[in-house]
Amino acid sequence: LCWDAPGEEGQYNFAFIVEEWRNGVLIGEITRDMQIIVLDQPNRRPLIQPLAELCVEAGSLINQTITATDPDGHRVIISGFGGPFNTGPDGQTLPQAQQLVPPAFARLINGGLVQNQPAQATFSWQTNCNQLRDEPYDITLKVTDVPPRPIAGLVSFQTLRIRLIGPAVQGLTARPTAQASRRAVLLNWQAYTCGAQGTQLIVYRKEGCTPDNIPPCTTGAPPGYVEVARLPQTATTYTDTAALRRGIGYAYRIVARYPGANGGFSVASTQQCLELPLLVPVITQVTVDSTGSSTTRPAGQITVRWSRPLGLQPGDLGGPYQYRLLRAEGLNGTSFTPVATINT
Structure with missing residues (x-):
């Protein structure tokens, strides 16, 4: 809701509906209202410096500095809200049965303290693979100024969006081999430990060994690859025998697929290329x-x-x-x- 700027003093009420969806089905809704008090006072709202979207690999430690200023030189308070904090409206930690995300939980260092401006707080979160999901995490940051009485304090909000992505499968190698009745390529890689139960490893292949221009923070297989196999997370080897032709170069990548409707994909592994040799004298x-x-x-x-x-x-x-x-x-x-x- 953005109202810039009220032209008349008074008290105003807004009502809005919050819907809850699960797997594409609406399962509930609730109506909430909000009161806005408009005053004519000589105070300007504080500001939080703009924050770029973060994209980090699961297992990384996030330490993001939050800086707030006030144009009138008033002291300010920085506070934060969102699922990774795992706190209720009263600021208390939620019990295990009501946890919004798996631990470890985020902290806002120096949050909630009155500081001279420019003020700083640090959003700190040790991420892990249990917190992976396709949708980003939104952290709402709020700054409140503390003017002298009787001037009313004002607030500003800023959203820190965090996209948490799964790490790539490591150590992928490919070499030509043979089976009694067909050509084959033997793939090996290191054991993959990221992801909840039900995580799958998808083997992708394309013809040709041209390099892929993959933008940062991209998950899933790059364009041009086709799926050749789905394997359990515990797999560390696979033999590809599907319609291979001699004299053709093949490129392979492996991507992890996380379970659930909001699981998503990992970053693709490094590309491994080879050309099938003549397995004949x-x-x-x-x-x-x-x-x-x-x-x-x-x-x-x-x-x-x-x-x-x-x-x-x-x-x-x-x-x-x-x-x-x-x-x-x-x-x-x-x-x-x-x-x-x-x-x-």
Whole structure:
């Protein structure tokens, strides 16, 4: 409600309705009224310096300085209200059954004290992962001046908006691997401990390894990524086998999804890129050492050399491995028959 500025002294009443919604359903409402007393007195209201919106990662300690001044040089009192304080209208801490947010709770250091201006107070809040939600926290700050009697004191308000975001999954690595019937990419990452029970880890993938220009305080996967798997929070590895093509670069990210209608997403992990190698041996040399025929001795000899499959690790496919060399007659021969079997 903004009324700038009343043109006549008097007492004015306003009524407004407060609605409570849960999961998109209106579950209750209450009507409240407010009285405004307009006086003609030589006093100007105090001011709180503008506050920028804060975006912090869960687990960070917030120490935000609040500065208030009064144009008439009066002393001022800074006070604060909002869910993170977990206090009732009387300023007392709410019991556990009525807690507005999980602990730890915020404090306003030097709040409620009469100070010479410019006055300062510090909003201090040790955040944690249990307080994560998609919607920001709004802290209402109030400054009241203390003029000499009989001049009435005036107030001003300022809102400090805090967006609390979940940390990114750390330590993501990606490497090509193989399964008996298909191509595969093996992902590994560090255990993720942020989030309440029911938190999921979502694996995202895109073709190409172009860098992503992600603005600060952005949660969820960047544009261009598609979801390939949802895993429990306890997972630390995943093997991707979904429609992978050789010679194509793939980029991976992991995002945490927090439970509940207002849970939201974490910051995306760092991008891990790779290109699927050829998991097959490649013939590098075919040399005719000597010629002959089936009726002469010695018979002809050909030397064949090849490279082992690039990207194939000793633990892939379970081993042991075997090379099978096949041969066909003629430059355009199609009828191949085995000529050698080599175990590794």
